[in-house]
Amino acid sequence: AQKITQTQPGMFVQEKEAVTLDCTYDTSDQSYGLFWYKQPSSGEMIFLIYQGSYDEQNATEGRYSLNFQKARKSANLVISASQLGDSAMYFCAILSPPLSGSARQLTFGSGTQLTVLP
Amino acid sequence: DSGVTQTPKHLITATGQRVTLRCSPRSGDLSVYWYQQSLDQGLQFLIQYYNGEERAKGNILERFSAQQFPDLHSELNLSSLELGDSALYFCASSVDHYGYTFGSGTRLTVV
Numbered sequence: 052a053q054k055i056t057q058t059q060p061g062m063f064v065q066e067k068e069a070v071t072l073d074c075t076y077d078t079s080d081q082s083y084g085l086f087w088y089k090q091p092s093s094g095e096m097i098f099l100i101y102q103g104s105y106d107e108q109n110a111t112e113g114r115y116s117l118n119f120q121k122a123r124k125s126a127n128l129v130i131s132a133s134q135l136g137d138s139a140m141y142f143c144a145i146l147s148p149p150l151s152g153s154a155r156q157l158t159f160g161s162g163t164q165l166t167v168l169p
Numbered sequence: 170d171s172g173v174t175q176t177p178k179h180l181i182t183a184t185g186q187r188v189t190l191r192c193s194p195r196s197g198d199l200s201v202y203w204y205q206q207s208l209d210q211g212l213q214f215l216i217q218y219y220n221g222e223e224r225a226k227g228n229i230l231e232r233f234s235a236q237q238f239p240d241l242h243s244e245l246n247l248s249s250l251e252l253g254d255s256a257l258y259f260c261a262s263s264v265d266h267y268g269y270t271f272g273s274g275t276r277l278t279v280v
Contacts, residue, residue: 088271093273094257094273094274094276095171095271095272095273095274096259096261096271096274097271098269098270098271142212155200155217155225155263156202156214156217156225156227157202157214157269158214159211159212161211162211
């Protein structure tokens with residue numbers, strides 16, 4: 052079984068500053084994928100970034116980067132130059148194993164509510 | 170627009186009633202997943218269908234059922250509704266290992 056832990060229920064950041072959202076995971080699989088999703092107040096789930104367990108480089112997507120530390124089983128999301136529109140709930144999730152064509156459910160953490168202050 | 174379409178967006182119904190939530194996956198995606206998001210339980214996986222067949226089951230109540238049709242759209246049926254079933258129900262679809270694409274959700278309120 053997989054487990055995701057997000058220990059920060061809420062975070063505040065000043066506009067234009069960087070912020071790190073923590074995520075640790077637990078899995079016994081060697082091959083897995085890690086994801087971050089953003090859920091604004093409107094409710095939709097927006098995919099942000101993906102990191103495969105065998106990827107040697109940290110994933111980056113625009114202002115989003117994933118600080119992947121495999122030995123520590125952590126996959127923190129870094130948002131650079133925060134914007135007011137970044138205020139939302141952020142979920143970390145794990146998919147294991149990622150290449151299976153069969154059952155491939157995502158396991159989510161409890162989320163971090165990020166508020167960007169002007 | 171994510172390409173995954175969920176209808177209706179909002180639904181208000183009374184306890185004991187039955188409702189059907191509909192999901193159309195992205196073009197080409199064979200897998201459909203249903204998730205429930207409630208305040209106390211967070212995001213919970215309910216069920217997965219792959220090309221018309223049930224592939225995985227999560228924390229889905231016996232009062233709930235789903236199916237995927239030949240055109241790959243899926244329906245989630247919720248019956249004998251209780252107040253605690255009020256939640257945001259997401260459908261997602263996928264084709265590869267880069268995770269899911271989520272629909273915008275159906276917000277169900279049971280009164």
